[in-house]
Amino acid sequence: xxxxxxxxxxxxTYKVKLLLHLLNLNYQFIALDVKNNQHKTSDYLKxxxxxxxxxxxDDSFVIWDSQAILVYLAQKYGTHLKENHWYPxxxxxxxxxxxxxxxxxxxxxxxxxxxxxxxxxxxxxxFELAQKQGKIILKWINSHLSQRTWIATxxxxxxxxxxxxxxxxxxxxxISLEGYPSIHTWFKQIQSLDGxxxxxxxxxxx
Amino acid sequence: xxxxxxxxxxxxTYKVKLLLHLLNLNYQFIALDVKNNQHKTSDYLKxxxxxxxxxxxDDSFVIWDSQAILVYLAQKYGTHLKENHWYPxxxxxxxxxxxxxxxxxxxxxxxxxxxxxxxxxxxxxxFELAQKQGKIILKWINSHLSQRTWIATxxxxxxxxxxxxxxxxxxxxxISLEGYPSIHTWFKQIQSLDGxxxxxxxxxxx
Numbered sequence: 001x002x003x004x005x006x007x008x009x010x011x012x013t014y015k016v017k018l019l020l021h022l023l024n025l026n027y028q029f030i031a032l033d034v035k036n037n038q039h040k041t042s043d044y045l046k047x048x049x050x051x052x053x054x055x056x057x058d059d060s061f062v063i064w065d066s067q068a069i070l071v072y073l074a075q076k077y078g079t080h081l082k083e084n085h086w087y088p089x090x091x092x093x094x095x096x097x098x099x100x101x102x103x104x105x106x107x108x109x110x111x112x113x114x115x116x117x118x119x120x121x122x123x124x125x126x127f128e129l130a131q132k133q134g135k136i137i138l139k140w141i142n143s144h145l146s147q148r149t150w151i152a153t154x155x156x157x158x159x160x161x162x163x164x165x166x167x168x169x170x171x172x173x174x175i176s177l178e179g180y181p182s183i184h185t186w187f188k189q190i191q192s193l194d195g196x197x198x199x200x201x202x203x204x205x206x
Numbered sequence: 207x208x209x210x211x212x213x214x215x216x217x218x219t220y221k222v223k224l225l226l227h228l229l230n231l232n233y234q235f236i237a238l239d240v241k242n243n244q245h246k247t248s249d250y251l252k253x254x255x256x257x258x259x260x261x262x263x264d265d266s267f268v269i270w271d272s273q274a275i276l277v278y279l280a281q282k283y284g285t286h287l288k289e290n291h292w293y294p295x296x297x298x299x300x301x302x303x304x305x306x307x308x309x310x311x312x313x314x315x316x317x318x319x320x321x322x323x324x325x326x327x328x329x330x331x332x333f334e335l336a337q338k339q340g341k342i343i344l345k346w347i348n349s350h351l352s353q354r355t356w357i358a359t360x361x362x363x364x365x366x367x368x369x370x371x372x373x374x375x376x377x378x379x380x381i382s383l384e385g386y387p388s389i390h391t392w393f394k395q396i397q398s399l400d401g402x403x404x405x406x407x408x409x410x411x412x
Binding site: 049065069089091092094096098101106 | 255297305308309312
């Protein structure tokens with residue numbers, strides 16, 4: 001039985017939910033009481049020593065980094081698919097995907113994600129810097145996607161799933177999504193995947 | 207032909223060098239003129255749009271994130287080994303390894319790496335915070351390693367290679383390595399691997 005611990009307004013939780021749905025997997029969602037810091041309690045720290053969300057349990061196996069959870073699910077449940085496109089077992093594809101997983105967790109989260117966290121949850125950050133870097137990232141991703149359909153390989157991969165949430169949510173951090181046509185085309189591609197689900201904060205018309 | 211672009215005093219460059227040596231691969235090292243910002247020139251930005259180091263070329267394939275380079279090399283050149291331990295094709299192992307690649311590039315680099323960058327290269331950072339977080343990370347890693355030999359799986363993996371440099375170099379950021387016996391045992395394990403090389407700044411006696 002797969003159990004996902006998370007928070008409904010977290011883009012990192014949503015990444016995992018989205019892949020679970022795209023892979024058509026059954027799972028139990030355990031909503032953490034974030035307001036009362038359930039993710040910092042000793043019980044939860046046994047599951048996730050980082051004290052963050054999400055975390056995933058699959059029977060006795062526990063994993064707590066969202067990028068790692070995507071790798072796990074794709075490898076465990078995606079390789080039987082006719083076209084094993086989520087995380088194909090080819091060195092060049094795996095490398096490209098890992099590269100964009102790093103960008104998702106690095107450049108994208110540290111700019112667009114942090115600006116949103118400040119506006120939406122009141123987390124401290126250098127807001128001006130986050131906005132400035134966020135715009136640089138959007139321009140870069142838009143240019144990258146102007147020459148290709150998917151972010152890392154020739155097919156939808158876990159890199160698209162990892163990069164999508166905090167880009168799609170960035171207007172919640174007062175960073176406009178106007179002027180990036182290739183990003184919008186990519187949004188539509190992701191949204192048309194069989195099993196796609198959305199999350200609160202992603203505008204239906206983007 | 208493998209070409210590695212990098213900087214001799216960079217822990218991220220060293221990660222890749224170390225794995226190249228452990229895999230006994232031939233490669234050409236291209237030392238970037240970092241002092242004169244060669245990594246920000248338009249020629250280099252074509253190889254690595256991030257403007258950072260390292261970057262790796264293998265014939266026509268180019269990859270520019272150090273974690274992704276480790277995945278690439280392990281998958282391309284490590285799977286023929288009798289025991290494919292660097293990045294085994296098992297979902298639970300791949301997930302654990304990815305998790306620690308994220309920690310290497312996240313918590314470890316953002317604390318221990320940044321403190322060192324400030325002391326050694328004069329880069330700006332919140333030094334007090336980097337030191338404080340660095341000590342928390344060292345305590346966490348030490349506790350994690352007190353119950354196991356290798357950081358992610360039962361064998362040496364690219365997660366060990368990714369986490370090692372900025373921990374081994376942290377005294378250059380004025381963060382002491384005293385009081386973490388399990389980390390020192392782990393250092394010795396890594397240093398005894400066939401093909402191990404060191405880098406400037408790693409004390410021979412740690």
